[in-house]
Amino acid sequence: MERANLSKEAVLITGGSGYFGFRLGSALAKNKVDVILFDVFKPTQEMPKGMRFVQGDVCDLNEVERALQGISCVFHIASYGMSGQDQLNQKRIEEVNIKGTENIIETCRKTGISKLVYTSTYNVVFGGQVIENGDESWPYLPLHLHPDHYSRTKALAEMKVLEANGTVLREGQGILRTCSLRPAGIYGPGEQRHLPRIVNYIEQGWFWCVHGDPSSLVDFVHVDNLVQAHILAAEALDATKEHIAAGQSYFISDGRPVNNFEFFRPLVEGLGYTFPTRRLPLSLVYYFAFFIELVHFVVGRLYNFPPLLTRTEVYKTGVTHFFSLAKARRELEYEPQQYSLQEVVEWFQAHGHGQKFGMTSGKHFMRNAVLVFLMAGMILLWFPTFSWSFF
Numbered sequence: 001m002e003r004a005n006l007s008k009e010a011v012l013i014t015g016g017s018g019y020f021g022f023r024l025g026s027a028l029a030k031n032k033v034d035v036i037l038f039d040v041f042k043p044t045q046e047m048p049k050g051m052r053f054v055q056g057d058v059c060d061l062n063e064v065e066r067a068l069q070g071i072s073c074v075f076h077i078a079s080y081g082m083s084g085q086d087q088l089n090q091k092r093i094e095e096v097n098i099k100g101t102e103n104i105i106e107t108c109r110k111t112g113i114s115k116l117v118y119t120s121t122y123n124v125v126f127g128g129q130v131i132e133n134g135d136e137s138w139p140y141l142p143l144h145l146h147p148d149h150y151s152r153t154k155a156l157a158e159m160k161v162l163e164a165n166g167t168v169l170r171e172g173q174g175i176l177r178t179c180s181l182r183p184a185g186i187y188g189p190g191e192q193r194h195l196p197r198i199v200n201y202i203e204q205g206w207f208w209c210v211h212g213d214p215s216s217l218v219d220f221v222h223v224d225n226l227v228q229a230h231i232l233a234a235e236a237l238d239a240t241k242e243h244i245a246a247g248q249s250y251f252i253s254d255g256r257p258v259n260n261f262e263f264f265r266p267l268v269e270g271l272g273y274t275f276p277t278r279r280l281p282l283s284l285v286y287y288f289a290f291f292i293e294l295v296h297f298v299v300g301r302l303y304n305f306p307p308l309l310t311r312t313e314v315y316k317t318g319v320t321h322f323f324s325l326a327k328a329r330r331e332l333e334y335e336p337q338q339y340s341l342q343e344v345v346e347w348f349q350a351h352g353h354g355q356k357f358g359m360t361s362g363k364h365f366m367r368n369a370v371l372v373f374l375m376a377g378m379i380l381l382w383f384p385t386f387s388w389s390f391f
Contacts, residue, residue, distance in 0.1 A: 006234055010034040012071045014058050014104065015078030017043040019191050020119075020223055024075060025051050027227045038067045039078070058100030061107070068107045073115040073234050076104050076161070081150035082121075083193060087310050088296055090149045097153035098160075105164045105176075112173035115237045117230055118161040118180045120249065122219070122323070123151035125182075128315040132217075134323045136249050148312040158182075158249065165247035177237045177246040181229055182323075184253040185316075188223035188339075189347035198264065199353055202273050206308065209278035210261040211285040212318025218260045219253035219322045222339040226252060232332040244331050251323035254336045260317040263341075270345035272355025282318045289314045 011028060015021045016037025022045060025035045029050035037043060037053045047053065056063035058078050068074065078100060080086060081093035101118070108116055125134070127141040140159070146152040158180045165178040187195065201207045229252045236245035268275050289309040296307050328334040348354065 006031070006033050006073070006231065009072045010036070010070055011073040011075060011234070012036040012038055012054075012068055013075045013077060014038050014100070015076075017041050017053070018077065019188075019193065020186060020226060021075075021077045023188075023223050024077070024227045024230055027224075027231065036067065036071070038064075058103055059095045061103045064103045064107045065110065068111050068113060071111070071113055073117070073237075074104060074108060074113055075117050075119070075230055075234070076101065077119040079119070079150075079154065081148075081153070083197070083310075083313065087148050087150055087312065088293065088307070093149045093153050097150070097157050101157040101160055105160060108164075108169075108176055109167055110170050112169045112171070114169065114174045114176060115234055116161060116164070116176065116178040117233050117237070118158060118178065119230070120158045120180045120182045121151065121154050122182055122184055122251070122321065123148075123312075123316075124155040124158050126316075126321045127151070128319055129321075130319060131321040131323070134251075134321070136251065136327050138323075147315075148310065151312065162247055162249065177243055179233050179237060179245040179247065180249040181226075181233055182249060182251045183226050183229075184219035184221045184251075184323075186223055186226060187220055187341070187344060189343045191223065191344075195267075195344060195348075198267070199271070199348055202268055202271065203353070207268065207273075207276060209276050209280050211280045211314070212260075212282040213320075214259060214279070216259060216318060216320045217257035217322050218263075218316070218320070219251075219255075219257055220263060221253045222337070224339070225254055225336040228336075229328065229332065229334050232334055236332050248327075248331065250328040250332060250334075251325065252328060252334070253323065253325065254339070255325045256338075257322035266341040267345055267348075270341070271348060271353060282314065285309070285318070286311055286314045 006028065011033055013021045013025050013035065016025050017039035021037065022043055025037050026048055029035045029048050032050065035051040037051060038056055040057050042053060042055065054067045056067050058064060078096060080096035081089060125138045125141055127145045140155050143152050143155065161178050161180055164176055167176040169176055233245050235241055237243060265275050289311045292307045292309060293311065325334065
């Protein structure tokens with residue numbers, strides 16, 4: 001089958017100033033593709049030749065329509081509420097993830113854009129249940145079972161994107177072809193959403209235990225593997241690839257399931273800290289996260305503190321869920337490269353992180369441990385009838 005080529009196209013990346021969006025845009029620009037980064041914030045990095053920035057919000061239909069003029073392919077990456085305190089802002093999550101996606105689809109129809117690649121998530125099917133080597137036939141998790149609004153809205157948005165496949169474009173300009181990529185947890189040097197938070201917990205002494213079954217396995221994906229997958233997906237929407245990706249979803253990872261905490265061991269030890277040996281039951285940590293969310297619900301309007309942990313983050317790190325790459329390999333010709341966390345360790349070291357004068361985080365251990373167990377005690381007193389049947 002002849003390989004498609006994006007080099008003659010003009011593409012737009014929503015959320016293009018973010019870590020992954022900018023990385024994708026840079027890779028495309030390097031291959032002589034005209035790239036527009038569309039985001040509410042300007043990129044913090046210098047943009048390479050062939051890439052330009054347009055400021056705007058996917059929630060504003062007029063701004064979306066202005067930005068998408070003359071575009072042939074959209075990579076819709078922008079989302080809100082993936083982790084931390086953002087997970088608890090339901091109004092903004094709905095605005096960005098649902099309304100923003102509807103605006104992108106509507107504008108593609110109006111302006112004659114024929115290709116839309118949507119960046120989804122494992123969470124559209126995963127909600128705490130064990131999944132071993134799942135595939136794209138796995139059904140969506142029923143919406144009421146999602147413990148976080150981000151996952152629920154990402155599932156709804158993906159459904160809208162895939163349902164839009166095959167839509168006739170305005171004034172007979174062709175057919176809109178769409179597909180969805182479901183990545184695992186993203187990592188790579190300079191990643192700004194998850195890794196800095198993890199390193200901060202390590203430095204503050206919060207990473208004094210792990211949780212869940214030590215044999216549990218999850219997937220991760222290096223940012224450059226995810227970039228490769230997106231480019232291949234856009235190419236697979238073309239006639240030269242017989243539109244094979246049209247209307248399809250694909251799980252994307254490095255293809256090497258690993259225990260979540262063991263995955264981060266090279267980062268912890270590479271920065272000079274001791275990897276914890278204490279292990280707590282998953283149910284206790286889930287209960288603790290539930291309590292934190294309740295506290296945030298009560299006091300969040302007065303003090304919007306970043307929660308130490310959310311329920312979603314507990315099961316995503318402690319419950320086995322990994323997926324097959326067979327469909328992505330077969331239809332997209334996706335072949336993930338092997339990466340390690342060494343480049344991530346070196347990035348943090350270059351930015352002033354790492355243990356230099358002994359275990360300074362140790363002074364925080366007793367404080368944090370006492371705090372956690374006091375809160376756990378209050379949980380057990382206040383919610384004695386809580387059911388763990390979910391696990």
